[in-house]
Amino acid sequence: MGVALALPVALLLLLTSLQGVSAGWESSARVTAYMKQDASLEQTRKLAGEIGSDGRVTELELVDKDQALAEFRASSGLDEALDYLEENPLPHTLLITPEENTRSADGVAALVTFIEGMDGVERVQVDLGWLQRLNAMTDLLARAIWALAILLAAAVVLVIGNTVRLSIESRRDEILVAKLVGGTDGFVRRPFLYTGAWFGLGGGVVAWILLQASLWWLSGPVERLAGLYRSDFSLNGLGVDGILALIIVAMLLGWLGAWVAVKRHLDDIEPGEIAGG
16 A cells, blocks of 8 residues: 555656756746847847837847857857958847746747747747657656556555455454444444554555655665756655645545445344344
């Protein structure tokens, strides 16, 4: 039961970590607008003012063609080759940082469409295709995890139900005597429901221990791998609220499994069996 509970929770924690990383990548999205080659610096500054006044833009930087060529010359090491150029082949460039509420795939796409329609803009570049594919994959993974969680929850209910059914069969005589002396179904049912809840509590604690052990075992390699790629990805464990939710859900599943078993098998045990025997 602990393994069945720990598996979907571990996958959900992994998914949450991936979504956190993708949200960080979204927040760092920047749009680059390349002006037409014949666009003047004055025209570019005017256009920069129009774009910068848009509420979806939080920061804008203008890189004129001379500055861009100087930076390229310094970083490329192609000084001699660039000296043969008759004119500067680089255009004026606008580096646009979207406002925080716009830093999503749909928001940036709308901003790109707006900038592309402005006079003097040759091309707008922003690489969000891979981010959209990542988000689609995480959505698919989320649905798969929830489907797996439902299947494993059903398995937990069946396991608890079978365990309680065996307990009912082993205490059949006690149940018959209790009913003979006037014990109600609720009175007879209550101990088995408590048993199911206790089984659920134990399974929840075992699941939490397995999760903590897995996180401790994997945290070192994951941090080293993230460091190699200069990523802030990390595996996040359950907080206090998450631990309480896990234990409560486990107890509810245990109680549900016990209730199903009691409902199916306890009603079949009637005092008339003694007289018939």
